[in-house]
Amino acid sequence: MKILVVDDNQINLSIVKDYLEQFPSVSKVLFCTRPEDVKLIVDEENIDILILDIVMPRISGLDLLKMFREDSHYDNMPIIMLTSLNDSSSYAQCYELGAYDFITKPINGLEFKARMKVAIEAKLNSNKLQRLVAVTQEQNDELKEMNARLTEAEFQIVQSEKMAAVGQLAAGLAHEINNPMSFVSSNFEFLKKHFLKLSDFLHDMDKRLRLAYDSQNTSREYVYVAIMELVEQYEQLNINYALHELDSILADSEDGIMRVTKIINSLRVFTRSSKDDEKSSFDLLDLIHQVFLISKNEIKYYANVDINIPDDIIIYCNGVQIAQVFVNILVNAAHAIKSQHREEMGTILISANKSGHNVVIHFQDDGPGIPKENLNKVFEPFFTTKEIGKGTGLGLSISYDIIVNKHNGSIDVKSEEGKGTVFTIILPMVST
Amino acid sequence: MSTILIVDDEVQILKTMRRLFSETDYKILTAENGMDALTLLENNPIDLIISDMKMPLMNGYQLLSTVKEKYPHIIRISLSGYADEVAMKKRVLHNIADFSIFKPWNNEKLLQNVDRIFQSHSLIYSDKLQEAVKKQELIKAFPNNFQRMFELIENENEDSLYAEIEQDPYLSEKLMSVTDAAIYGGMPGSIKQAAIYIGMHNLKCFLYWAAITLPSEQKDEDEELRQLLQRHSLSTNKILLFLYEAFLHKQPPDASLFSGLLHNIGLLALLQDSKKQYTSDFDSTSEILHQLLFNEQERYGTTHQEIGAYLLSHYDMPFPVVETALYHHNPLNPSIINRELVICVHIADFYAWKYVMGKDYIDLNENAFESINVSRVDFENRLERYMKKVL
Numbered sequence: 001m002k003i004l005v006v007d008d009n010q011i012n013l014s015i016v017k018d019y020l021e022q023f024p025s026v027s028k029v030l031f032c033t034r035p036e037d038v039k040l041i042v043d044e045e046n047i048d049i050l051i052l053d054i055v056m057p058r059i060s061g062l063d064l065l066k067m068f069r070e071d072s073h074y075d076n077m078p079i080i081m082l083t084s085l086n087d088s089s090s091y092a093q094c095y096e097l098g099a100y101d102f103i104t105k106p107i108n109g110l111e112f113k114a115r116m117k118v119a120i121e122a123k124l125n126s127n128k129l130q131r132l133v134a135v136t137q138e139q140n141d142e143l144k145e146m147n148a149r150l151t152e153a154e155f156q157i158v159q160s161e162k163m164a165a166v167g168q169l170a171a172g173l174a175h176e177i178n179n180p181m182s183f184v185s186s187n188f189e190f191l192k193k194h195f196l197k198l199s200d201f202l203h204d205m206d207k208r209l210r211l212a213y214d215s216q217n218t219s220r221e222y223v224y225v226a227i228m229e230l231v232e233q234y235e236q237l238n239i240n241y242a243l244h245e246l247d248s249i250l251a252d253s254e255d256g257i258m259r260v261t262k263i264i265n266s267l268r269v270f271t272r273s274s275k276d277d278e279k280s281s282f283d284l285l286d287l288i289h290q291v292f293l294i295s296k297n298e299i300k301y302y303a304n305v306d307i308n309i310p311d312d313i314i315i316y317c318n319g320v321q322i323a324q325v326f327v328n329i330l331v332n333a334a335h336a337i338k339s340q341h342r343e344e345m346g347t348i349l350i351s352a353n354k355s356g357h358n359v360v361i362h363f364q365d366d367g368p369g370i371p372k373e374n375l376n377k378v379f380e381p382f383f384t385t386k387e388i389g390k391g392t393g394l395g396l397s398i399s400y401d402i403i404v405n406k407h408n409g410s411i412d413v414k415s416e417e418g419k420g421t422v423f424t425i426i427l428p429m430v431s432t
Numbered sequence: 433m434s435t436i437l438i439v440d441d442e443v444q445i446l447k448t449m450r451r452l453f454s455e456t457d458y459k460i461l462t463a464e465n466g467m468d469a470l471t472l473l474e475n476n477p478i479d480l481i482i483s484d485m486k487m488p489l490m491n492g493y494q495l496l497s498t499v500k501e502k503y504p505h506i507i508r509i510s511l512s513g514y515a516d517e518v519a520m521k522k523r524v525l526h527n528i529a530d531f532s533i534f535k536p537w538n539n540e541k542l543l544q545n546v547d548r549i550f551q552s553h554s555l556i557y558s559d560k561l562q563e564a565v566k567k568q569e570l571i572k573a574f575p576n577n578f579q580r581m582f583e584l585i586e587n588e589n590e591d592s593l594y595a596e597i598e599q600d601p602y603l604s605e606k607l608m609s610v611t612d613a614a615i616y617g618g619m620p621g622s623i624k625q626a627a628i629y630i631g632m633h634n635l636k637c638f639l640y641w642a643a644i645t646l647p648s649e650q651k652d653e654d655e656e657l658r659q660l661l662q663r664h665s666l667s668t669n670k671i672l673l674f675l676y677e678a679f680l681h682k683q684p685p686d687a688s689l690f691s692g693l694l695h696n697i698g699l700l701a702l703l704q705d706s707k708k709q710y711t712s713d714f715d716s717t718s719e720i721l722h723q724l725l726f727n728e729q730e731r732y733g734t735t736h737q738e739i740g741a742y743l744l745s746h747y748d749m750p751f752p753v754v755e756t757a758l759y760h761h762n763p764l765n766p767s768i769i770n771r772e773l774v775i776c777v778h779i780a781d782f783y784a785w786k787y788v789m790g791k792d793y794i795d796l797n798e799n800a801f802e803s804i805n806v807s808r809v810d811f812e813n814r815l816e817r818y819m820k821k822v823l
Contacts, residue, residue, distance in 0.1 A: 182535035183448040
C-alpha cells in the first residue's frame with residue numbers, strides 16, 4: 001500500500017509519517033509539499049491512498065480533490081482530506097466532491113489511526129475486488145473460447161458419426177453391388193463364349209453355302225451332303241442349351257444392372273452435406289425406399305421389412321438429415337433383432353398416415369425391446385447398450401436433434417421387453 | 433460322375449452357376465439356404481460344395497463347418513463377396529474351405545480349379561494310398577503336450593497356448609527361429625509376439641511340423657536321418673521365404689507360410705520305419721534317404737509325396753500346403769491350383785538338398801525359374817550371400 005501525503009506544512013508531514021509507518025500493510029509513504037507535483041507523483045508511483053491538506057497555496061486541496069474525482073481512472077483511490085477548518089459547509093463541500101473521509105488538525109493520533117485503518121482496509125478490499133473482476137473476466141473469455149470449440153467439436157462428431165454410419169453401410173453396399181455384378185459378369189462371359197462360337201459357325205456356314213451355290217451343282221445328293229455337313233457342324237456346337245437360356249440370361253442380367261443402378265442412385269440422398277440446413281419437398285415413400293436400399297445389407301440377413309406408406313405424402317425437409325434418421329432407426333432395429341440370434345427372421349414394419357397437417361411415421365420391430373429403465377435415456381448423447389466399438393451412442397441423440405430442433409417435429413419411443421419397439425416420428429407435411 | 437452342390441441366397445447366382453457348369457459332366461444341385469443344403473446332403477451323394485458366406489439365418493461358415501464335421505470327405509469351397517479379414521483368418525484357421533472364390537469370378541478359372549481340386553482329391557483319397565497308409569500305420573497319436581496344444585488351437589485359446597509353448601524351450605527356440613526368417617527387419621521378442629505376427633493358422637502348421645519332426649523317445653527311428661530331414665525342412669522354409677521376399681516381393685499366400693517345413697512330411701512319416709526296415713539292407717544314412725526319396729514306390733506302392741499329402745490332409749492342414757506336398761517334384765503339373773507356391777517350394781526344396789547334402793541331390797525342373805520370371809543366376813548368387821549371412 002502506497003500513501004501520498006500532501007501538505008505545505010512540513011511539520012504535519014513528519015507527524016503523519018510516524019503514524020502511517022505503524023500500519024503493516026503500508027509499504028511506502030510519500031510526501032509532497034507542492035500541490036502542482038501531486039498528479040505526477042500519483043501517476044508515477046501508483047498511489048493507493050491520497051491524503052490532502054485543504055488549505056494550500058496556488059492549488060487548494062479541494063481543487064485537487066475535484067480534479068481527481070472527475071477522472072474515473074482514479075475512482076479506486078480513496079482521498080482523505082486534512083483540514084483545520086471546522087465549519088460544516090466545507091465538510092459538506094468535500095463530501096460532495098467525493099472525499100472519502102476527514103482528519104482534523106491538529107492530528108489526534110487515535111482518531112488518525114482509526115480513520116486510516118478503515119481507509120486502508122477499504123482500499124485493500126477494493127484491490128481484491130478489482131483483481132477478482134479481472135480474473136473473472138479472463139475466465140469468462142476462456143469459457144467463451146471453449147464454448148466455441150465445443151460447438152465446433154460437436155459438429156465434427158456429428159459429421160464423423162455420419163461418416164462412421166456411412167462407412168458401415170459402405171461395406172454392406174459394396175456387397176449389395178458385388179452380388180449382381182458377379183452374375184452379370186459371369187453371364188456376360190458365358191454369352192461372349194457362345195456368341196463367338198455362333199459367330200464362327202455363321203461365317204463357316206456362309207462360306208459353305210457360297211461354295212455350294214458357286215458349284216452350280218443341283219444334284220440332290222450334293223445338296224443333301226452339304227446340308228448334312230452343316231447340320232453336323234451345328235450339332236457339334238452344342239449351342240442349344242445356350243440359346244434356350246438366352247432369354248433368362250438377358251432378363252437376369254438386365255435385372256442385375258438395374259439393381260446396381262438403383263443402389264447408386266439411392267446414394268445420392270447422402271451426397272450433400274447435412275450442414276446446410278436447406279429444405280425441399282420429398283416424397284416420403286420414395287425416401288423410405290432409398291433408405292431401405294442403402295441399409296438393406298445390414299437388415300436383410302436378420303429381418304423382413306414391410307413398407308406400408310401411401311404414395312402421396314410430401315414432406316418438407318432436409319433429405320440427407322431425415323434419411324440419416326431413418327437409416328439410424330432401421331439399422332438399430334436390425335441390430336437388436338440380430339443380437340437375439342433367432343432361428344427365424346424378425347420383422348420390421350414401416351408405416352405412415354396423415355394426421356391433420358402432419359404425417360405420423362412408425363418404425364415397429366419385434367426385437368427384444370428396450371428395458372424400462374433405459375427408455376428415457378435412448379435419446380441421450382453417448383448412451384448405448386452395445387459393446388465398445390460397436391456404436392457411439394450418438395445416433396439417436398443426433399436423430400432427436402434433427403427431428404425436433406431442425407424440423408419442428410417430434411420423435412418418441414414405446415417399447416415392451418420381449419415384444420418389440422416402436423419409434424414414432426411426427427413431421428409437418430406440405431399441404432397440397 | 434461327380435456331384436456339386438451350390439448354395440447361395442441369390443437365385444440368379446445359382447442360375448448363373450448352373451449355366452457355367454452346363455458344358456461339364458458334373459451333376460449340379462442347388463440350394464438357397466443352409467437348411468435346404470443340409471437336407472440335400474442327407475439325401476444325395478455329394479462330392480463338392482460351393483457355398484456363399486453371407487446368407488440369412490445360417491451363414492456359409494456355419495454350413496461349411498457342419499459339412500466338415502458330418503461329411504469330411506466332401507470338398508468345400510467358399511464363395512465370398514468381400515474379404516473381411518478377420519472372418520477370412522478364422523476360416524483358414526479352421527480349414528473351412530479348401531479354397532475361396534471371390535465375387536465377381538472368372539468362369540473359366542472357376543471351372544479349371546474345380547477340375548483341379550477333384551483331381552488332387554482323387555489322388556489323395558485313392559484306395560491304394562489309403563491302404564498303404566493303413567498298412568504302414570503311418571498315422572500315430574501325438575505326444576500329450578502336442579495334443580493339448582492342438583485342442584487349445586481348436587478352441588482359439590491363445591494365452592494358454594502361448595504358455596504351453598513357452599514351457600518347452602526346444603519348441604520355443606524353433607518357433608522363434610522360423611518366425612525370424614519370416615519377418616524382415618525384426619526379431620520377435622516373445623512367443624506371443626511371434627504367434628501374433630504369423631497368425632494362429634500358421635502357428636497350427638508349425639506345431640504339426642514340430643510334433644512330427646522333433647525328437648521323441650517313442651519313435652523307433654534313425655536319429656541321424658531324422659536330424660537330416662529336420663535340417664532340410666528348416667532350410668527349405670528359409671530359402672522359400674527368401675525367394676518370396678527378395679524376388680517376388682511378397683509373402684507366400686495366407687496359411688502357406690510354413691509350407692517349406694511341411695512339404696516333405698511324407699519322408700518323415702516313412703522315416704519312422706526306417707530303422708527297423710532299412711538297417712539290415714543299407715549301411716549309411718544317405719543310402720536310406722536315397723531309398724526313401726526315389727524308390728519308395730517299390731516298397732510302399734506309393735510315393736512320399738502322396739503319403740505326405742494324405743497325412744497333411746488328414747491333419748487338417750490348409751489345402752495349399754497339401755498341394756506343395758503332393759506336387760513339389762512335379763511343379764508344372766496342370767492339376768495345381770496354387771501354381772506359384774508349388775514352383776517356389778520345388779525350387780527351395782532343390783537348393784535345400786544341395787545345401788544339406790553338399791551337392792545337387794534331386795532334379796530341378798528346367799522351366800521352374802522361367803515360369804515365375806526369376807533369373808536362376810541372380811537367385812543363386814544372392815542365395816549364396818543370404819545363406820552365409822544366416823548361418
